[in-house]
Amino acid sequence: MNLDFSDDQKFLQSEARKFLEKEGSINRSRKVLEEKHNTDQDLWNKIVELGWTGIRIPEEYDGLGLGYLELCVVAEELGRFLAPVPFSSSVYLFTEAIIKYANEDVKKEILPKLVSGEIVGTLAVTEDLFAPTISNIKTTSENNIVNGKKIAVADAEIATHSIVVSNSSSGICLRLVDHSSDTVSIEHQDTIDESRGHFSIEYKNSPSILIGDESNGWEFYENLLNQAAVLFSFEQIGGSQASLDMATSYAKERYAFGRQIGSFQAIKHKLADMYVAITLAKSNTYYAAWALSTESSDLSVASATARVSSTKAYQLCSKENIQTHGGNGFTWEYDCHLYYKRSKLLSVNIGSLPNWKEKLVSSLEKSNTY
Amino acid sequence: MDFNDTPEQAQFRNTCREWLEKNAEPKSNKKKEDFADIEFLDVAREWQKKKYDAGWAMLHWPKEYGGIAASPIERIIWAEEESKFNVPRGIFEIGLGMCGPVMMEYASDEQKERYLPAMAEGTEIWCQLFSEPSAGSDVAGLRSKAVQDGDNWIINGQKVWTSGAHFCDYGILVVRHDPNLEKHKGMTFFFVDMKSPGIEVKPIKQITGGSSFNEVYFTDVVIPDSQRLGAIGDGWKVAITTLMNERLAVGDANGADVKEAFNWAKKQDDSGESLINNRATRESIADWYCEANGLKNTKLRTMSALSKGETPGPEASITKIVSANKLQDIGNFGIDSLDMAGMLRTDDNEIQSFQNAWLGAPGLRIAGGTDEILKNIISERVLGLPQDKRSDKGMPFKDIPSGN
Numbered sequence: 001m002n003l004d005f006s007d008d009q010k011f012l013q014s015e016a017r018k019f020l021e022k023e024g025s026i027n028r029s030r031k032v033l034e035e036k037h038n039t040d041q042d043l044w045n046k047i048v049e050l051g052w053t054g055i056r057i058p059e060e061y062d063g064l065g066l067g068y069l070e071l072c073v074v075a076e077e078l079g080r081f082l083a084p085v086p087f088s089s090s091v092y093l094f095t096e097a098i099i100k101y102a103n104e105d106v107k108k109e110i111l112p113k114l115v116s117g118e119i120v121g122t123l124a125v126t127e128d129l130f131a132p133t134i135s136n137i138k139t140t141s142e143n144n145i146v147n148g149k150k151i152a153v154a155d156a157e158i159a160t161h162s163i164v165v166s167n168s169s170s171g172i173c174l175r176l177v178d179h180s181s182d183t184v185s186i187e188h189q190d191t192i193d194e195s196r197g198h199f200s201i202e203y204k205n206s207p208s209i210l211i212g213d214e215s216n217g218w219e220f221y222e223n224l225l226n227q228a229a230v231l232f233s234f235e236q237i238g239g240s241q242a243s244l245d246m247a248t249s250y251a252k253e254r255y256a257f258g259r260q261i262g263s264f265q266a267i268k269h270k271l272a273d274m275y276v277a278i279t280l281a282k283s284n285t286y287y288a289a290w291a292l293s294t295e296s297s298d299l300s301v302a303s304a305t306a307r308v309s310s311t312k313a314y315q316l317c318s319k320e321n322i323q324t325h326g327g328n329g330f331t332w333e334y335d336c337h338l339y340y341k342r343s344k345l346l347s348v349n350i351g352s353l354p355n356w357k358e359k360l361v362s363s364l365e366k367s368n369t370y
Numbered sequence: 371m372d373f374n375d376t377p378e379q380a381q382f383r384n385t386c387r388e389w390l391e392k393n394a395e396p397k398s399n400k401k402k403e404d405f406a407d408i409e410f411l412d413v414a415r416e417w418q419k420k421k422y423d424a425g426w427a428m429l430h431w432p433k434e435y436g437g438i439a440a441s442p443i444e445r446i447i448w449a450e451e452e453s454k455f456n457v458p459r460g461i462f463e464i465g466l467g468m469c470g471p472v473m474m475e476y477a478s479d480e481q482k483e484r485y486l487p488a489m490a491e492g493t494e495i496w497c498q499l500f501s502e503p504s505a506g507s508d509v510a511g512l513r514s515k516a517v518q519d520g521d522n523w524i525i526n527g528q529k530v531w532t533s534g535a536h537f538c539d540y541g542i543l544v545v546r547h548d549p550n551l552e553k554h555k556g557m558t559f560f561f562v563d564m565k566s567p568g569i570e571v572k573p574i575k576q577i578t579g580g581s582s583f584n585e586v587y588f589t590d591v592v593i594p595d596s597q598r599l600g601a602i603g604d605g606w607k608v609a610i611t612t613l614m615n616e617r618l619a620v621g622d623a624n625g626a627d628v629k630e631a632f633n634w635a636k637k638q639d640d641s642g643e644s645l646i647n648n649r650a651t652r653e654s655i656a657d658w659y660c661e662a663n664g665l666k667n668t669k670l671r672t673m674s675a676l677s678k679g680e681t682p683g684p685e686a687s688i689t690k691i692v693s694a695n696k697l698q699d700i701g702n703f704g705i706d707s708l709d710m711a712g713m714l715r716t717d718d719n720e721i722q723s724f725q726n727a728w729l730g731a732p733g734l735r736i737a738g739g740t741d742e743i744l745k746n747i748i749s750e751r752v753l754g755l756p757q758d759k760r761s762d763k764g765m766p767f768k769d770i771p772s773g774n
Contacts, residue, residue, distance in 0.1 A: 001380075001443075002372050003670040015579040030696040057400045071371065145524065248753050263756040265742070268749035275748055276688045280664025283685070290371040357656035365636075365646070370629045 038197025061111035079235030086155030094121025171215030193341035461743025465496030557605030701728030
C-alpha cells in the first residue's frame, strides 16, 4: 500500500517550492495582474530552463521522459505560488494532446521545441457565453483550413500555437494552428483575474494540421480534460493550502476583543472546515494521480472526483481566507484576492464545478463502480 | 504509487484470510442483528473466544496477554479481512479500544494478568463511565464524588451515555476527589466491578426508539484503592489517554452511503421516471461520492504511512465529522425521495436504512466528541490555533458557575 509520492518525487516537489519561493512567484503574479502583462516571461523562461515543460516528453524528443507523478508534484507548487505562467495551457493540455494524438512527424517537429521553449501552446475551445458541447462548435475545418472565432483562451498571446476544437464534415476534430500566420488574430479580453491573460483568437482561413483523426476529436478532447483535471486539482490543492496557511497565521496574529481571533470558535471552526475540505480533496487527487499514472480504467471517475473536491476546497479556502482577514482581506494590498481570483480561473478554465459534478455522475453511471 | 501489499504483508493477509475462511461465513446481505439482543451477546462472545484462542482478538497486544504483537499495518490488514466476513461486531469495541489501553498503561502487572486476557477473550466485557448529566463536551466538569475511606474509596453520583452498561462486567471511571481544586486537577481514575452493590443501571431511550446507552447511578459504591489507575489527582491525564483512543475507535459512521443513494436514485417509479435524472439529485450524489471516496483515500494514505513505518499525519481526524453528516444527509435524501410516503415505516430494507440513517445520525454527530469539539481539536492540534478563553480557569471547581 503506497498512496504517496516517492522520495525522488518529494525531492522534486521541495526543489520546485524553493525555486518558486526564491523567484517571488506570488509577487510576480500580483505584478502581472496589476500591469496586465498577461504572463511573466522571465519566470516562464526559467521554468523552461529547469526542464519542467519537458517532464512528460520522452527523451527521444529531448524531454526528461518522466511520468505524470512528477508533473503532479510540480503542479501543486505552481498552484501554491500562483505562478503567472502558461504551464497548464501548454503542458497539461497542448503538450499532452501532441504526445497522445499527433503523428510521428508532428511529434518530431513540435515536442523538442516545447522542451526548448520555442513553442508554447494552448487549447482553444469556447466560442460563446456557455459551455462548449459536441453539438455547438461552430469553428469549421475543411481541407486543413480553419475558420472561426474562439474566446476566453488562456495564455493565447504567449502561445505560438493552438489546438483548435473544430467541426469538419466528418465530425469534431482537433487542429494544430501556428499563430505566426497572419490569418490568426489574437486580442486581449478583460477578465476577473488578469494574473494570466485570456484572449479571443480569430482564425480566417488558417492553415492547420490534423491531430488525431477527423471524427473522434470530441472524445480526444474529453480525454485530455480528464487527464488535465488531475493536474489542475494539484494546482488547486496547492492554492487551497496556501489560503489556509495564510488564514491560520493571520488568526494567530490578529487581536480583537483583547484576544487572538484564532481563539474564537467561529474562526476555529471555519479553519477546521477548510482543513477538512483540503484533506478530502488531497486524498482524492492522490488517488486520481495513481489512476492517471497507471492509465487506469477508473480515470474518468477518479479525475472528476478529484476535480470536484479540489474545486470545492479552493473555492471554500480562498473565500474564507478573505473572511478571516476581515476588511484587510478585501483590500488590493493583501494577497487574499490573488488566491480568490486564481481559484475562479482554475475552476472554470477546464469547465465549471456544476459541469464536473455532472461528468462525475455520468461517469459513475457508465462505470461498474456500484 | 501502488496499492499492493509488501510480500510480508501479503503473507500476513493470506494467513488472516485462511483462518477466517475456516472459521467464519463470508458476508452476505443478511439482516444485521440488534445490538442489545442477548442472544447476539452469546454469538459475539463465542466469536471473540475463537479469535482469542488463535491470537486474533487483540493481535497488537504482547503475547502474554493473548496477542501476537502485530504491527499497526497488520492490525489494519486483519480488520480489512475480518470486515469481509459476517461476524458479530459492536460489543467489545469500547472495552478493547478504550479500557484496554488504559489498563495496559496504568494497571499493575497482576491486574493486567488478571483482567486483560479475560477482556480480550470476551468473558468479561468493559464499559466507559465518563460523561455525566452536566458534563458532556466539557467532560472535565464532572461531579461524581470519590471520598477516601482507609483503603477504599466511596463513590456517589451519576454517569450517563454508558454504552452496554447493562451487560458489562467492569468499567473505567473518572470521578472528582476534591472539589476545592481546579477543575482538571481534582479528578481521580478507577476501574470498577459493575456488579458492586450500589450501582444501578437504567437504559436511556434514544430518538431511534432503541436503547444502546444507559444512565449509571452510584450510591455509596466501594472501590478498593488498588483499583485506582494513575495517581490521586491524575484523573484527567488518564482520561485524555482514553479519549484519544475513543476518537480513533469512533470513526466511520455505518449505514446508508452514496452507493445506496445512487442505486436507490436509479430505480424507476411506475411512470418510468428515475430520481437520478433530477439535477439536484445528481449534484448531491456527486458531493457524497467525493466525501465517501475522500475518506476512503484518506484511509489509504494513513495506511501508506503505517506501511512505511512512519507516523500517520492528522488526516484521520476528519473521518467522523464527514461521515456522520453525510449519513444524515443521505438518510434525509432517501426519506424525501418518497415524498408524502416518506413518513411510513415499511418492510423495505432500503427505506429502513435511510430512515435509520436519518434517525441515528444525530447521535453519531455527538458520540465520541461532537462535531464542534472535533473542530476545536483540529484547529488546536492540527492548525495550532490558541485555545478558547475559559471562564473557569484557575477557579476551585466548587465555585464554577453551573447554572444549577
